[in-house]
Amino acid sequence: MLNRGAVVKLVRVVAETRETEIGCDECFEQLDSFAELELSGMEASGVMPLVGDHLDKCEDCRSKFEALLTALRSV
């Protein structure tokens, strides 16, 4: 069940795990603020680290963030 690729994936994910992480709902709620910070040229992760951390870990939420940025930039 665990081959080399799986071990690497698993261990990387475990290594990045923090005691406190917000969930997808909380991240989503703050995503618009986070996106505007990012667009204003600030490093949004510095101001909202928990959101930044969640986006690093959660592909679903990351794709929503990227899509929102794209939509906002194209206006």
Add this chain to the structure above:
Amino acid sequence: MDGYGGGIEANVEDFAQEALIKITSNLDSFRGESRFTTWAQKIAMNVALTELKRRRWRDVSLQDLFARREATDRGPADTQLTPERLALQNMVLQELHRMVDEELTDRQREAMVAVILEGMPISEVARRMGTNQNALYKLLHDARRKLKRQMEAAGLSPKEVLAAFDEG
């Protein structure tokens, strides 16, 4: 997003209608922390992406993923490894297997395999496991923390493990 085949007909009108409904029915949750248009775009993107993911993954069941994972073989032995290195890799593999099999709950294991190892979107796995995305993220977080504690208790540092497998 990795393709799983099948035509994805993204109908903008479908998304626009549902997005509009979601936006208008959630107006009282807009707290003015961002521009209204940003907030509305966020909701619209969520509607579109959730539906696109659902369509892309609709023919894939959890059983498909688990069957594929079970069929995964270890790969050919790397003959360039020293016996010591090979023994270390095997020890680590065995220990991680034990942790995943014995320390995680069945649901935690299923979720980890589906989301982390097989790359199915967390929203899609949640749907199939009869829960929601937020709850599944928390379940996975618990599982990850458990494995992290287990690894620390076993004296397995992630850095060392990754080095043993030749990865940064």
